[in-house]
Amino acid sequence: MVTEGWFCVFEQEVDVILRSDWMGLTLCCWLKDGGPKKHHKSRSAFCQFSVAPPIRLAVLLDTPPVAPGNPRSQWSPTHLSTNLKVCPSGGRVSRARVEQSSDAVRGAVGTATGLHIWEVLWEEQQRGSHALLGVSTHKCTLQASGYTVLIGGDSCSWGWELSTNQLWHDGKAGRRYPGGGARGVLSVPDRVLVVVDADAGTLGYVVDDCYLGVAFQDLPKGAELFPAVSCVWGGAQICLRYLCGMTRDPPALEALSRLSVRGALGGAGPRGRMLSVPSALQRLLLDTHTAEEEQ
Known part of the structure; x- marks a missing residue:
């Protein structure tokens, strides 16, 4: 025995x-x-410009979101234009119906280290011209007369103009984003993910589950960077949610394993394929932060 x-x-x-x-x-x-192979079923115009994310970002994009109510999911109630108002929960900002004014707001909590992802929901019909999404330091300009670029309009902010696909920094228009020779302006959907790597000093975006690569680099290391938007559309409502983040340490073996298996199964994988898998492992593999599954 x-x-x-x-x-x-x-x-x-x-x-x-x-x-x-x-x-x-x-x-x-x-x-x-080169990591997981994405199987894009969507016919989004952005898919052809998708690039393979770095390993740390690939793991983070496959990580379930943090619980609601995280302080990083709130707009700042004090660092914003007087024409903007933050809702009681802090996750939504609304612009007053005023004319000849450009208005900006930044997040309540930023980051000076690590890799982080924020989700921004901003309806296309509520943008108009000069709709910019990016990051700023605490010194960014928050209001200006007329219709102009604010996020990206000074040396303390970096922005992507959603209506023209133009990148802006220090008051200068840069290249079109994404790269790859897009013909014409691509229509940016309501949901955009902002990817900030404070350690590497880079900013990128994810649209329609497609990582579009680095938009800005050489962001000031050690400086606290905040998600930020600027707009001119009266009545516009913009929502912010912090999804997840990680330090510069290598990803955990469990996270890499989860990503590898999910990639082999084509994302979450058909549930029928995992009938023989233990229930705890099924929950781990099927857990995702897509908006459809959260609802």
Whole structure:
């Protein structure tokens, strides 16, 4: 009986070792091949400009969001134009129906380190001209007379003009974004993810589940960066939600494994394929932060 019990324990340990070796080999091959392959079923015009995200970002994009009510999900009640009003929960800002004014607001909490993702919901019909989305330091200009660029209009902010696809910084118009030779202006949908890598000093965007690459680089390292918007449309409502973030440390093995398996299954994977998988593992693989599944 003792011998049989010892053998069972030994067999389990060998199984763990073999599984670990297989997982390590799988991840090595996965990393060598450039990470997960996205299967975009959408016919979005942005899909052709999608680029493979870095490993840390790929893991973060596949990570469930933090719980609602996170302080980073709120607009600042004090750092905003007088023509803007933040709702009691802090997650939505509304612009008054005034003319000849450009108005901006930044997030209540920013970041000086790590990789972070914010979700911004802003209806296309509520943008008009000079609708900019990006990041700023605490010194960004928040109001100006007439219709002009605010986020990206000074040296303390970087913005993507959604109506023209133009990048702005220090009052100068840069290249069109995304790159890749897009013909004409691409219509940016209501939902956009803002990707801030404070350690690398970069800013990028995700549209229709497509990572569009780095829009800005050489952002000031060590400075606190806040998600920010500026608009001119009377009655516009813009919602902010912090999804998730991570330090500059390598991703956990569990996160890499989850991403690898989900990628092999084509995202969350058809539930029928996982009938033989333990329920705890099913919950881990099927857990996602897509808006459809949250509702």
